[in-house]
Amino acid sequence: MSKFGELIGIEVPVLLDFYTDWNEPSASMHPVLRDVAAALGDKAKVIKIDVDKNEELATALRVKGLPTLMIYKKGEMVWRQSGEQDANTLIGIIKEYI
Template sequence: MSTFQEIINKPIPVLIDFYADWCGPCKTMMPILDALKDVLKNEVSIIKINVDKNQSLAAKYNVRGVPTLMLYKEGKQVWRQSGVVSKEDLIKIIKST
């Protein structure tokens, strides 16, 4: 199993979705992220992290609310936002950072 550091150091952008099973807005994000993957295919890696099962990682990255999305490029965080984000906005963010 890869470590978080190995995951975010990929050569392509990595979108991290911190979520919880009980979270309504997180459920709203699921089809958005699926559609994003359909559009961008291998241009982005999307990783979902359950905050209830990974509490120490969520605490380390100061995740206070879910969903929290973070975008990493070459191991550096280039964008972060909590709440639901549209597919169109995510495409713009990924392609512009």
Template sequence: MKGNFNRLINSEVPVLIDFYADWCGPCKIQAPILKEVSEIIGDKAKIIKVDVDKNQEVANRFQIRSIPTLMMFKKGETVWRKSGVADKNELLSVFNTNS
């Protein structure tokens, strides 16, 4: 995943990474919110889910200590980060600010 991940976060369009785990209750709350936001933003940005249990190297690289953790990248730079569930309006605001 390392090469693909670097290619993804270096994209010209904003990329939101959702670091999650299948067993995580708050992650299950976040998932439908991300789906709704994805439908609203369309191709103006990407939303990618990264399972921390299956991608420990990436999770360690970004010091993911709690989940869900959301990080937005633009051209390889971290432009926003939040641990915990983010609501639809907050996420849309972040996308609008970084588009």
């Protein structure tokens, strides 16, 4: 868990995508997240977290539906939503925290 604290404790917004490979909506988010990361460059960070490999973290954060997206800024969760989002929507939301 301390590694998680290091991931989210940085100055730029961090978009977390909780997913599994077997979940179709999660899989459809992969290209969207690539677009978001490319559009924002070093102004934000996009991190994908496989729920099957990080069950303890997913449980601690009460991740139920997939995909679950969260934005952290300086270690604090500032936005969270379950379900698919399009790239432009995510970019707009993240820009509010840059």
